[in-house]
Amino acid sequence: MKIAIDGPSASGKSTIARLLSQRLGIPYLETGLLYRFFGYIAYKRGTIELPPDELFKEDFKVVIDVGKTEVYWKGKRLSEELRGEEVGRYASLLGEVPAFRERMIKFFRELVGSSQVVGEGRDVGTHIFPQADYKFFITASPEERARRRYLELKERGMDVSYEDILKAIQERDYRDANRPLYPFKPAEDALIIDTTNKRVEEVLEYILSIIKER
Numbered sequence: 405m406k407i408a409i410d411g412p413s414a415s416g417k418s419t420i421a422r423l424l425s426q427r428l429g430i431p432y433l434e435t436g437l438l439y440r441f442f443g444y445i446a447y448k449r450g451t452i453e454l455p456p457d458e459l460f461k462e463d464f465k466v467v468i469d470v471g472k473t474e475v476y477w478k479g480k481r482l483s484e485e486l487r488g489e490e491v492g493r494y495a496s497l498l499g500e501v502p503a504f505r506e507r508m509i510k511f512f513r514e515l516v517g518s519s520q521v522v523g524e525g526r527d528v529g530t531h532i533f534p535q536a537d538y539k540f541f542i543t544a545s546p547e548e549r550a551r552r553r554y555l556e557l558k559e560r561g562m563d564v565s566y567e568d569i570l571k572a573i574q575e576r577d578y579r580d581a582n583r584p585l586y587p588f589k590p591a592e593d594a595l596i597i598d599t600t601n602k603r604v605e606e607v608l609e610y611i612l613s614i615i616k617e618r
């Protein structure tokens with residue numbers, strides 16, 4: 405079984421996908437983490453003008469398992485290095501490059517093959533696994549998503565402002581949705597779930613009820 409969970413930044417899709425993976429015992433693929441990894445490489449080099457084939461020559465490894473996706477670079481697991489807004493911005497800018505996105509789609513398909521997966525990101529249900537058995541699009545208002553991201557980064561001890569995060573989210577939403585090729589949008593057959601006024605547990609139980617119904 406393949407489940408696609410897509411949605412905009414800070415909508416809560418990683419939280420839901422990770423919990424769903426654990427409840428179902430199916431490996432979790434956090435595609436945004438790989439975009440963030442290459443965004444990190446581009447950030448360190450100060451440019452996104454990097455051919456996909458050159459980026460993929462990096463010494464990296466991806467491990468997907470129940471409840472987790474891990475990225476290793478030169479043998480070291482990267483985590484906090486990938487979570488900041490600046491790396492996210494570089495990741496988003498790379499996501500605008502069609503050749504890079506096509507290379508990422510190929511990479512994810514080869515990584516998962518015919519195995520079961522809960523795939524989460526922006527284009528899992530539209531392009532990575534269009535034949536997924538279930539497709540959910542998790543969203544929330546920009547203000548609520550900024551609030552969630554603000555609380556998340558503050559809990560990590562980062563000195564951030566709600567206003568800056570809201571602006572970054574709105575800019576990224578606009579950029580992701582207005583890409584000439586591969587614009588960010590829900591799959592036509594995705595079930596859209598607005599979580600603005602919903603708790604994580606409510607969203608998870610609702611999704612599980614949909615999966616168990618079939």
Ligand SMILES: Nc1ncnc2c1ncn2[C@@H]1O[C@H](COP(=O)(O)OP(=O)(O)OP(=O)(O)O)[C@@H](O)[C@H]1O
Pocket residue numbers: 411412413414415416417418419420436552553555556599602603604607
């Ligand atoms: N329904 C919810 N209500 C309140 N907070 C939530 C909800 N869902 C997730 N959160 C919190 O919002 C923050 C962002 O969630 P998460 O990282 O899952 O979003 P995301 O869509 O994967 O973000 P991104 O794609 O930008 O990485 C986390 O701190 C998470 O605990």
Ligand SMILES: Nc1ccn([C@H]2C[C@H](O)[C@@H](COP(=O)(O)O)O2)c(=O)n1
Pocket residue numbers: 413414435436437439440492493495496499500524525526527528576580
């Ligand atoms: N499948 C994906 C996953 C992510 N991206 C881009 C878009 C985001 O701005 C950025 C970071 O992802 P996040 O950690 O916020 O999920 O990477 C994409 O274009 N396609």
